[in-house]
Amino acid sequence: MTADVLPALTAQARGAAHPAGAACAHDDAVLADRRDGTVVRHGDTVAKAHDPGTDHRELSRRLAVAAHPALSGVLLPPLRPAPVDLHGRPVTFWPYGTPVDPETPEAAPWEAAAALLARLHRAPVPDGLPAMRGPVKAARAIARLGAAGPHPAAAPVLRAWAGLPPWARAEAPMPDGPRALCHGDLHLGQLVRHPETTGRWLLIDVDDLGHGVPAWDLARPAAWYACGLLPPEAWHRFLSAYRQADGPAVPADGDPWPALDVPARALTVQTAALAIAKSAAAQRPLDEVELAVVDACDRMAALPPELTRAHAK
Structure with missing residues (x-):
C-alpha cells in the first residue's frame, strides 16, 4: 500500500468508530497489508481498503447480501451499506471479530465452517449478484507466478493448470447446472467470533461472494486433505458436518470426489503458484508444505489424458 493511503485508512477507521469525533484511548492496528487489500482496526471497528481494481457496484451488491436478514448468523454484516472512495480504492467498514487462532490447529472450527457454508449454499441467490470469483483468483495466482520470473x-x-477445464481457469462460464450462493475464498482465516452473535462463528470477506459452483467453497480443505496437509479426521469432520447440514455441493452420501475434483485441483494449483511467487520474492527455497503442493501438481499433470478430459466438463 502506498504511504499516503495507510494513514488515510487509519483515519477512516477512527472516524467510523467515533462519528462525533470523541477522544479515544484505543490503539490502531494494521491487521493485513496485502496486494489485494489492507485492513486496519480501531477499537471495535475495522476498515478495509479493497484492491484498486474492485468494481464498486459489484462490491455494493455483495455488501447488500452480507447485510440481508436472510444471511444473519452466516455472514458478518457491514457497518455501512456501501463503500466509500479513498484515493480511488473502495473502503468498507465492519465490526471487529475474533479470528481463528492459528496456534491451536486442534481447535479449528471445521464443523462450524461446514455448517455456515451449507447455510450459505442453501440461501436464495439474489438477482443481479455477480459470479463468485474463485476461478478469477486462481487465474491471478498463475499470472503472479508468471510475473515472478523463471x-x-x-x-x-x-x-x-493447463489440464483444468476452461471454466476453472476463468476462461469460460461455469458449467451448466444449479447455481448456489458461494463465498468464493473459503479458508479458516475467513471466520470470526462476534460478541453480538453470542460468540458464534461467522464468515467474513465478501470480495469473492457470488453465484457459482458450491463445490469451490469446499475445495481448499479438500485439496489440503488430498495433499496430505490436512489430517483425514479433520477432513471427515468437515465433510460430515457439511452433509449433515444438507449442503448441496456434494451428494448426501457416497463418493464426494466427482464434484470436488476440479475445484480441488484448481485450489492446489493456485496454492502452489502463490507459494512459488512468494518464495521467489523472498529469495528463499520452498519449504516442506510448499513442496507438497508443487508435488501434488506434478502428480496431477501426470494424469492420463482420458482422465483429464473426463473432468473437463
Missing part, C-alpha cells in the same frame, strides 16, 4: 518448480504447476 523458477524450476513452475513447470509442473503450469502443466496442472
Whole structure:
C-alpha cells in the first residue's frame, strides 16, 4: 500500500468508530497489508481498503447480501451499506471479530465452517449478484507466478493448470447446472467470533461472494486433505458436518470426489503458484508444505489424458 493511503485508512477507521469525533484511548492496528487489500482496526471497528481494481457496484451488491436478514448468523454484516472512495480504492467498514487462532490447529472450527457454508449454499441467490470469483483468483495466482520470473518448480504447476477445464481457469462460464450462493475464498482465516452473535462463528470477506459452483467453497480443505496437509479426521469432520447440514455441493452420501475434483485441483494449483511467487520474492527455497503442493501438481499433470478430459466438463 502506498504511504499516503495507510494513514488515510487509519483515519477512516477512527472516524467510523467515533462519528462525533470523541477522544479515544484505543490503539490502531494494521491487521493485513496485502496486494489485494489492507485492513486496519480501531477499537471495535475495522476498515478495509479493497484492491484498486474492485468494481464498486459489484462490491455494493455483495455488501447488500452480507447485510440481508436472510444471511444473519452466516455472514458478518457491514457497518455501512456501501463503500466509500479513498484515493480511488473502495473502503468498507465492519465490526471487529475474533479470528481463528492459528496456534491451536486442534481447535479449528471445521464443523462450524461446514455448517455456515451449507447455510450459505442453501440461501436464495439474489438477482443481479455477480459470479463468485474463485476461478478469477486462481487465474491471478498463475499470472503472479508468471510475473515472478523463471523458477524450476513452475513447470509442473503450469502443466496442472493447463489440464483444468476452461471454466476453472476463468476462461469460460461455469458449467451448466444449479447455481448456489458461494463465498468464493473459503479458508479458516475467513471466520470470526462476534460478541453480538453470542460468540458464534461467522464468515467474513465478501470480495469473492457470488453465484457459482458450491463445490469451490469446499475445495481448499479438500485439496489440503488430498495433499496430505490436512489430517483425514479433520477432513471427515468437515465433510460430515457439511452433509449433515444438507449442503448441496456434494451428494448426501457416497463418493464426494466427482464434484470436488476440479475445484480441488484448481485450489492446489493456485496454492502452489502463490507459494512459488512468494518464495521467489523472498529469495528463499520452498519449504516442506510448499513442496507438497508443487508435488501434488506434478502428480496431477501426470494424469492420463482420458482422465483429464473426463473432468473437463
